[in-house]
Amino acid sequence: WKDDIKIDQEAVAAYVGGEFPPNGGAHSGRDWGAFDIQKEVTDLCPTKCMKYDGGKLYIDTPECTRCMHCINVMPRALRIGDDRGCSILVGAKAPILDGAQMGSLLVPFIKVEEPYDEIKEVIESIWDWWMEEGKNRERLGELIKRQGFQKLLEVTDIKPVPQHVLEPRTNPYIFWKEDEVEGGWDRDINEFRKDHQR
Numbered sequence: 334w335k336d337d338i339k340i341d342q343e344a345v346a347a348y349v350g351g352e353f354p355p356n357g358g359a360h361s362g363r364d365w366g367a368f369d370i371q372k373e374v375t376d377l378c379p380t381k382c383m384k385y386d387g388g389k390l391y392i393d394t395p396e397c398t399r400c401m402h403c404i405n406v407m408p409r410a411l412r413i414g415d416d417r418g419c420s421i422l423v424g425a426k427a428p429i430l431d432g433a434q435m436g437s438l439l440v441p442f443i444k445v446e447e448p449y450d451e452i453k454e455v456i457e458s459i460w461d462w463w464m465e466e467g468k469n470r471e472r473l474g475e476l477i478k479r480q481g482f483q484k485l486l487e488v489t490d491i492k493p494v495p496q497h498v499l500e501p502r503t504n505p506y507i508f509w510k511e512d513e514v515e516g517g518w519d520r521d522i523n524e525f526r527k528d529h530q531r
Contacts, residue, residue, distance in 0.1 A: 335442050336414035337394045338403070344410035345370070345390045355406050374403050418444045421455060423485070424474030434474070437482060439489065441496045455489055462488040483508075 347353050348368055354361060355368050370390070375383045382396035383403060390410070392403075404411045421443060422436030443451055459473065462485070467476045477485050486493055511517045 334399070334414035334417045336416040338392050338397065338414060339412040340390055340392065341410050341412075342389055345385075345407065346388060348407050348410055349388075353407075353409055357405075357408055374406050377402055418442050419452075421452070423459065424472075424477045426472055426474045436474070437477065437499065438496050439485065439491065441494060455491070458489045459485070 344353065348355060349370050351368060355373060370385050375381075375385050375390075379400055379402075380396045380398055382393040384391050401413075404413065419442075420438060421440035423439045425434060425436035427433040440455060443455075445452070463473050463476055466480065467473070471479075482497065482499075483493075486497070
């Protein structure tokens with residue numbers, strides 16, 4: 334989902350008051366004590382986007398990463414939003430020596446509505462690239478590793494977003510194309526040195 338998590342403040346109060354068991358009653362085998370929303374929900378939020386203040390729960394949606402921990406702990410109080418879709422991951426594989434590897438996130442959110450043209454366009458552009466550039470018996474994940482994720486973004490015509498970064502700051506080099514550089518490659522070095530002194 335893309336929009337806000339739906340909060341039922343009355344149900345939140347019921348969880349805090351002990352009327353509803355947290356985690357859907359999954360941990361009811363022994364007495365864990367009273368439910369502590371601060372310790373069991375807000376402090377465990379990975380982005381710290383939640384706060385419980387004055388008997389109300391608040392969520393800063395732009396900071397939420399949709400980990401769903403809060404929803405799992407309080408399923409009667411919190412529900413996913415109405416703007417729903419899917420994410421597209423590509424390049425997952427399970428080689429024998431390395432073990433299972435998660436795919437790379439290509440499309441963080443895309444609407445899932447008939448006739449599914451947006452999804453088909455992404456898939457067909459990947460197929461075309463893979464059939465043209467892939468080596469014999471090469472998986473898509475290996476092609477992405479060989480030619481780079483940036484090339485995959487180019488062929489699918491998807492703009493880069495922060496979710497595409499696998500490991501920040503491991504590669505100090507940024508590669509520009511000539512059309513992305515103002516004035517192209519043929520610039521006057523003396524004009525450049527006016528603004529960039531040694």
